[in-house]
Amino acid sequence: MLDVWVLGADMTRIGRRDDSLQDLMAEAAHGALRAAGLEAPDALVVAAMNPEEFVGDGNFASNVGAYLGLAGTPAIRVETATSSGAAAFYAGFAQVAAGLRRTVLVVGGEKMTHLDTPRVSELIGRSIDPYERSYGATMPALAALVTRVLMARHGVGPREIAQVAVKNHANALDNPYAHFQRAVTVEEVLESRMVADPLRLLHCCPISDGAAAVVLTAERAAVRVAGIGQGSDTLALRHRDDLTGFAATRAAARAAFAMAGFGPERVEVAEVHDAFAPFELISLEDLGLVPPGKAGHATLDGETARDGRLPVNPSGGLKARGHPLAATGLAQIAECVWQLTGRAGRRQVDARVALAHSIGGLATNNWVTILEVERSQALP
Amino acid sequence: MLDVWVLGADMTRIGRRDDSLQDLMAEAAHGALRAAGLEAPDALVVAAMNPEEFVGDGNFASNVGAYLGLAGTPAIRVETATSSGAAAFYAGFAQVAAGLRRTVLVVGGEKMTHLDTPRVSELIGRSIDPYERSYGATMPALAALVTRVLMARHGVGPREIAQVAVKNHANALDNPYAHFQRAVTVEEVLESRMVADPLRLLHCCPISDGAAAVVLTAERAAVRVAGIGQGSDTLALRHRDDLTGFAATRAAARAAFAMAGFGPERVEVAEVHDAFAPFELISLEDLGLVPPGKAGHATLDGETARDGRLPVNPSGGLKARGHPLAATGLAQIAECVWQLTGRAGRRQVDARVALAHSIGGLATNNWVTILEVERSQALP
Numbered sequence: 186m187l188d189v190w191v192l193g194a195d196m197t198r199i200g201r202r203d204d205s206l207q208d209l210m211a212e213a214a215h216g217a218l219r220a221a222g223l224e225a226p227d228a229l230v231v232a233a234m235n236p237e238e239f240v241g242d243g244n245f246a247s248n249v250g251a252y253l254g255l256a257g258t259p260a261i262r263v264e265t266a267t268s269s270g271a272a273a274f275y276a277g278f279a280q281v282a283a284g285l286r287r288t289v290l291v292v293g294g295e296k297m298t299h300l301d302t303p304r305v306s307e308l309i310g311r312s313i314d315p316y317e318r319s320y321g322a323t324m325p326a327l328a329a330l331v332t333r334v335l336m337a338r339h340g341v342g343p344r345e346i347a348q349v350a351v352k353n354h355a356n357a358l359d360n361p362y363a364h365f366q367r368a369v370t371v372e373e374v375l376e377s378r379m380v381a382d383p384l385r386l387l388h389c390c391p392i393s394d395g396a397a398a399v400v401l402t403a404e405r406a407a408v409r410v411a412g413i414g415q416g417s418d419t420l421a422l423r424h425r426d427d428l429t430g431f432a433a434t435r436a437a438a439r440a441a442f443a444m445a446g447f448g449p450e451r452v453e454v455a456e457v458h459d460a461f462a463p464f465e466l467i468s469l470e471d472l473g474l475v476p477p478g479k480a481g482h483a484t485l486d487g488e489t490a491r492d493g494r495l496p497v498n499p500s501g502g503l504k505a506r507g508h509p510l511a512a513t514g515l516a517q518i519a520e521c522v523w524q525l526t527g528r529a530g531r532r533q534v535d536a537r538v539a540l541a542h543s544i545g546g547l548a549t550n551n552w553v554t555i556l557e558v559e560r561s562q563a564l565p
Numbered sequence: 566m567l568d569v570w571v572l573g574a575d576m577t578r579i580g581r582r583d584d585s586l587q588d589l590m591a592e593a594a595h596g597a598l599r600a601a602g603l604e605a606p607d608a609l610v611v612a613a614m615n616p617e618e619f620v621g622d623g624n625f626a627s628n629v630g631a632y633l634g635l636a637g638t639p640a641i642r643v644e645t646a647t648s649s650g651a652a653a654f655y656a657g658f659a660q661v662a663a664g665l666r667r668t669v670l671v672v673g674g675e676k677m678t679h680l681d682t683p684r685v686s687e688l689i690g691r692s693i694d695p696y697e698r699s700y701g702a703t704m705p706a707l708a709a710l711v712t713r714v715l716m717a718r719h720g721v722g723p724r725e726i727a728q729v730a731v732k733n734h735a736n737a738l739d740n741p742y743a744h745f746q747r748a749v750t751v752e753e754v755l756e757s758r759m760v761a762d763p764l765r766l767l768h769c770c771p772i773s774d775g776a777a778a779v780v781l782t783a784e785r786a787a788v789r790v791a792g793i794g795q796g797s798d799t800l801a802l803r804h805r806d807d808l809t810g811f812a813a814t815r816a817a818a819r820a821a822f823a824m825a826g827f828g829p830e831r832v833e834v835a836e837v838h839d840a841f842a843p844f845e846l847i848s849l850e851d852l853g854l855v856p857p858g859k860a861g862h863a864t865l866d867g868e869t870a871r872d873g874r875l876p877v878n879p880s881g882g883l884k885a886r887g888h889p890l891a892a893t894g895l896a897q898i899a900e901c902v903w904q905l906t907g908r909a910g911r912r913q914v915d916a917r918v919a920l921a922h923s924i925g926g927l928a929t930n931n932w933v934t935i936l937e938v939e940r941s942q943a944l945p
Contacts, residue, residue, distance in 0.1 A: 186664045228795075235623060237615050243691030244646035244800070247929035251694075251800035257816075259795035260930065261652045264642040266624035272641045276656055283663035284566045311623030314631075415608075415639035420624070420631035436637075549627035550640065 189281045190406035191556065192288070193221025194519035196397035199507035200364040206233070206240050206296035207252040209396040213512075214253050214292040217398035217519075226400060227286040229253075229260035232273035232293030232511040238308050240296055249292065258290075266312040267460070268545030269293060270397065270514025271552035275413055277401045287403050293511040294396030305392050309510075312546035314421035325389060327422055327547050328461040329381035334428040335463055336383065343383065345481030347374035349462035350387050350504055352490055357501025359531040362516075364393045364507030374462075388462040393507030397515035399522070408522050411447075411538070412555040414440025420549050431548035434471035441540075441553035442473075449473035452555070453536035454524050455495065456517035458544040459502040465489075468542055469497065472553065496534045499524065517541035518554060525558035569661045570786035571936065572668070573601025574899035576777035579887035580744040586613070586620045586676035587632040589776040593892070594633050594672040597778035597899075606780060607666040609633075609640035612653035612673030612891040618688050620676050629672065638670075646692040647840070648925030649673060650777065650894025651932035655793055657781045667783050673891040674776025685772050689890075692926035694801035705769060707802055707927050708841040709761035714808040715843055716763065723763065725861030727754035729842035730767050730884055732870055737881025739911040742896075744773050744887030754842075768842040773887030777895035779902070788902050791827075791918070792935040794820025800929050811928035814851035821920075821933035822853075829853035832935070833916035834904050835875065836897035838924040839882040845869075848922055849877065852933065876914045879904065897921035898934060905938035 195216025197209050204212070210231075218224070229250050236245045246260035265272040270293035277289035297305050309324050317327070335341050351371055357363035369387055377387040401410070416436025419425055425432070442448055455474060459465035466480035474495060475483045483489055489497035500506045500520040503513060521539035523529045541554045575596025577589050584592070590611075598604070611626045613619075622628050626640035645652040650673035657669035677685050689704050697707070715721050731751055737743035749767055757767040781790070796816025799805055805812070822828055835854060839845035846860035854875060855863045863869055869877035880886045880900040883893060901919035903909045921934045 235617050237618055237688075237691055241691065242695060243615060243688070244693075244926040244929060246645055247692075247797060247800050247926055248695075250797060251804075251929075256799040256804070256929075257797060257812075259797050259816075260645070261656065261795075262644045263656070264644060265626055265640070276641065276643070276659070279656070279659040279663050279665055282665065283659050285659055285662065308617075308623070311617055311621065312627075313624075315622060315628075415641075417627060417630060417637060417639050419636040420627050424631075424636070432637075436639075546624040546627055549624060549631075549636075 186282045187284055187403050189278050189410045190402050190404065191399055191408040191522050192402040192406045193217045193400040194522040195220055196362055196516045196519045197395045198362050199393045199395035199509055201298045202394040206236065206294055207249060209296065209394060210249050210292050210294040211253055213294065213396035213398040214290060217400050218290065221400035223288060223400060225255055225258060226288040226290040228280060228289045229255060229258050230273045230277045230289060230291045231260055231262045232269040234264060234266060234269050234295060234510040235308055265545040265550040267510050268514050268543040268550055268552050269511035271543035271554060274399060274515060274518060274554060275415065278410055278413055281401050281403050289401045290398060291401065291515060292396060292398040293515045295510040295512055296394045297392050298394050317421055324547065325381040325384055329384045331428050332383055332463045335467060339429045339478060341466060341481040343375055344371060345466065345485055346388065346463045347371045348484045349459060349465045350374045353459060353498050353502040353504040356491055356499050356532060357505035360501050360506055363501045363505055364391050365505045384461055390460045390503040390508040393509045395507060395509035395512045397512045397519050399515055399518055407558055408525050409557050411557040412441035412445030414438060414553045416551050418549050422547060430467055430471050431551060433548045433551035434468055434542065437551045437553040438472045441555050445555045451538045452540045453538050454499060454534050455497050455540040456500060456520050457497055457542045459498060459504045460508055462504060472542060491532065491534060499532045499534055514543035514552060517543060521556050525556060566662045567664055567783050569658050569790045570782050570784065571779055571788040571902050572782040572786045573597045573780040574902040575600055576742055576896045576899045577775045578742050579773045579775035579889055581678045582774040586616065586674055587629060589676065589774060590629050590672050590674040591633055593674065593776035593778040594670060597780050598670065601780035603668060603780055605635055605638060606668040606670035608660060608669045609635060609638050610653045610657045610669060610671045611640055611642045612649040614644060614646060614649050614675060614890040615688055645925040645930040647890050648894050648923040648930055648932050649891035651923035651934060654779060654895060654898060654934060655795065658790055658793055661781050661783050669781045670778060671781065671895060672776060672778040673895045675890040675892055676774045677772050678774050697801060704927065705761040705764055709764045711808050712763055712843045715847060719809045719858060721846060721861040723755055724751055725846065725865055726768065726843045727751045728864045729839060729845045730754045733839060733878050733882040733884040736871055736879050736912060737885035740881050740886055743881045743885055744771050745885045764841055770840045770883040770888040773889045775887060775889035775892045777892045777899050779895055779898055787938055788905050789937050791937040792821035792825030794818060794933045796931050798929050802927060810847055810851050811931060813928050813931035814848055814922065817931045817933040818852045821935050825935045831918045832920045833918050834879060834914050835877050835920040836880060836900050837877055837922045839878060839884045840888055842884060852922060871912065871914060879912045879914055894923035894932060897923060901936050905936060
């Protein structure tokens with residue numbers, strides 16, 4: 186297997202955007218190509234969760250390829266629900282690692298804010314097990330159920346969960362790409378509108394538009410893909426033995442760290458899938474970044490703050506940077522690349538190893554990607 | 566790059582099926598696993614063109630994985646419109662060739678016949694360039710336009726085109742998996758109902774349900790993937806210089822033969838994308854299997870018949886075996902595997918090298934896959 190490197194990365198400003206999905210993807214893709222110093226890649230991998238229903242276009246790999254001015258470049262689309270960006274990164278990684286392509290442009294995006302919230306909820310709900318969906322389950326409703334179990338069995342209280350949102354909103358204040366640039370307090374989180382008990386509005390990521398892109402190469406570059414792993418789990422929540430953690434994350438982390446040849450103790454910054462604030466706590470433990478049962482305290486104690494032992498979601502995370510579905514996995518990776526190469530502006534942390542963690546559906550298809558910078562390229 | 570082998574393949578009967586899409590995929594997937602002698606693969610690649618709108622389910626890789634009883638197996642979905650099955654095969658190939666997985670199950674399927682024809686036409690129409698679509702273009706309308714150009718500039722007449730359908734219907738008589746098992750005559754084709762002048766009903770593939778699956782492995786097996794190539798072209802038909810051939814097929818063939826290390830002269834059987842009968846003539850020349858301008862005569866002369874120099878679509882092709890979109894690329898490959906290993910029953914030909922050719926959208930994303938059997942495994 187060839188070593189695979191990240192040659193360039195970029196993303197759009199995330200939020201309510203008037204641009205078309207294709208325009209957003211072009212902005213991110215051309216930004217990543219510029220950052221990579223590359224005119225055209227050997228191949229293209231496109232991630233979009235459901236362009237047919239979100240924007241009415243199909244054959245979307247070819248659609249985006251043509252829009253980018255790369256109609257002659259072989260393109261495929263990859264989809265794993267809300268982790269599609271991370272899955273597309275993996276598909277590009279496999280092509281480069283096999284020696285099938287020298288350079289691959291991976292671009293993911295979603296356009297959602299032009300639809301009303303019930304319609305968005307319906308489209309995202311297609312990810313849920315059909316039987317559970319038939320009883321009216323929505324993604325926030327199932328996430329609330331998981332949160333209740335977490336609170337009952339794992340000693341996590343409302344303040345620990347709220348602090349995730351407070352921290353990530355604070356981080357996003359310094360991120361010009363973020364959907365939200367406003368601080369929130371624990372009290373504001375706990376008094377915000379109820380969505381699905383115990384989850385309130387400020388526990389939940391927003392509906393966002395945006396795109397992100399990464400260029401992969403077999404040539405030596407500053408940032409190497411040290412490890413990549415995928416894990417899966419039952420579609421139906423009721424078929425799982427345990428709801429205080431996600432087996433799909435644990436499997437993905439095991440595979441990624443096995444490939445990297447080191448463990449979680451070397452990770453110095455992480456972008457973690459916090460579509461709902463409690464998911465950050467669950468995931469920190471699943472990833473082995475925090476000991477079991479300690480994520481709540483670690484968060485309250487500031488261990489995961491930007492100036493803490495292990496900065497988590499310096500970008501603001503899905504909660505505050507935003508969550509344009511298929512863009513998110515790649516936006517996390519772009520943030521990691523920027524952090525590793527000293528391009529993260531006022532939110533810069535000191536790190537040589539970064540981890541990105543993406544959840545597909547209700548943790549049915551999760552990814553862990555570990556990036557490492559050459560020591561000579563890292564910040565002093 | 567590791568050598569990649571096909572360890573097993575299977576498909577469902579294609580046609581009007583009352584089973585769910587998941588049932589069809591399970592039938593093909595478990596058949597392929599049985600043929601491979603494998604309990605569970607290391608990974609799963611799922612192809613479906615648009616399960617959200619065809620059957621109302623998303624997160625489809627996880628959905629199918631769980632349905633197969635493989636909820637713990639990492640799965641991704643791959644989509645390139647009507648060539649999604651071939652694209653998924655490539656994604657699985659890349660994972661095995663890179664050494665990321667030892668065995669990958671690739672399964673593709675589509676369920677369409679429960680929808681009325683205008684709705685199917687609308688959903689397939691999402692593959693067309695949005696501007697051309699906005700003027701009412703449908704896939705048959707654009708294929709008719711290509712056919713007119715072919716007839717005007719390339720000396721192909723109605724009888725040559727009709728003969729493709731006659732030959733493929735004749736082949737399907739011996740295929741128990743085929744949608745149609747009835748012979749048609751040139752006269753019947755030329756008198757069938759007009760769809761889009763000059764294309765008539767019997768020039769066009771049917772709307773079909775079905776699924777197909779292939780197991781790939783890095784361990785030596787009977788059939789090796791000798792070459793695989795992808796080509797792309799402009800989404801908009803009006804942006805192309807030439808409509809008498811498909812640049813995407815030519816690029817895919819170049820790449821596949823380059824990887825194989827031999828040329829079209831070694832191909833002894835081919836499954837070619839004949840969604841519309843004239844596409845078989847166009848493709849035979851694009852693939853280099855017949856000299857430029859000769860496909861019509863070769864077809865009339867019986868060169869591509871099952872007992873001819875180069876049997877083309879012994880399965881009956883998309884025209885008569887049927888075209889369940891994302892299943893098709895894999896059904897072609899399954900047919901090639903069966904032909905190479907002496908399992909094609911009454912339609913068996915004598916071949917050591919087989920080629921499968923799949924068209925995505927209106928030839929925006931095409932694939933060529935070349936399979937080779939070990940000499941000792943071939944028919945005497």
